[in-house]
Amino acid sequence: MSTIKDVAALxxxxxTTVSHVLNNTRPVSAQARARVLAAVDEIGYLPSAVARSLRRSETKIVGVLVPNVRNPFFAELVVxxxxxxxxxxxSVFLCNSDNDPKxxxxxxxxxxxxxxxxLLLSSAGDTETLATTFRHASVPVVTVDRLVPGARADRVSVNNQVGAAxxxxxxxxxxxxxxxxxxxPAEFEVTQxxxxxxxxALRERGLEADDGWLIESDFSTAGGYEAVKTLLTRQPELTAVFTSNDLMAMGALRAAAELGRSVPRQLSVVGFDGIELGSYIYPAITSVGCSIRDLGREAGRALIERIENPQAPFKDLQLTPQLVLxxxxxxxxSSEQA
Incomplete structure (x- = not known):
């Protein structure tokens, strides 16, 4: 691998002149600059990002840590x-915790x-450990979608209660x-x-939610399938199901089909998030959500603003989801079934 000394020799x-040219740290004559750039091009020299980061105390790299890259919500968010x-x-360094706090x-x-x-983080759990880590880390942090109680960080999220209602x-x-x-999962604030x-929403209409109508799952398609199959077997009187994300709604479609309940004629299903994939399956899933890509952009903007202005007051930005029919x-x- 070529070095800065090879560039200088050529x-x-x-x-040091090569360093000044590459890092714009001191004026260099046009002739010398041209020779340095030509030499860099000829031998294919790449400056050391590590060395540059040590000198400048910056890397121009942000970390993004999400719980499940297989979930289209997080894929669209990262984009x-x-x-x-x-x-x-x-540049973005992406890590997938695979829903494992360890x-x-x-x-x-x-x-x-x-x-x-x-760092931009969507928590996979163990928020107490996360909050402790953040208190001892000097790096700016933005949490997205899922709250980390006690963390000194900006947050960008969707108004979950408004959307579900x-x-x-x-x-x-x-x-x-x-x-x-x-x-x-019950431990997540987004679930609650x-x-x-x-x-x-039920209470607004004078209805009380039967505890038997609620079942916990894991935000996955397979989890939604198992949960809805169990729920409809135990509570066949249900005519509709609200699933807490669109992946579980997709699982609900499969469960309903296996139980002989056509969607939407015999069972209505509504999800949450408004992922793009939900519009291409059949039947396409009614959902609530905002542009996930916009959510990601807002989170990215919040992180860059925090990096560039670390003393600014912390922000809690909530986007309001809309119904997607x-x-x-x-x-x-019939009214008898309702």
């Missing part, structure tokens, strides 16, 4: 983050050791009265808020 200048960071001159902590240590300039109101407006709910939205919801068959 250009006929000192290696938005990367778009904003690239425009700001930063993997999450390991990746977090690795990212901090790599001297990243900032809008989804359930849609079902109520169609005439449904027995509406099940498939939640995510979406379940609260389900309950509050598709094919998986309709009025119940």
């Amino acid at each position: 250009a006929g200048v000192s290696f 938005g983050v990367e778009e904003w960071c690239r425009q700001a001159g930063y 993997h999450q902590q390991s990746y977090l240590r690795t990212l901090l050791e790599k001297r990243i300039d900032g 809008a989804a359930v109101r849609h079902l109520l407006d169609l005439g449904h009265r027995r509406i099940g709910c498939v939640s995510g 808020e979406r379940v609260a939205g389900w309950r509050s 598709r094919e998986s919801t309709s009025a119940p068959l």
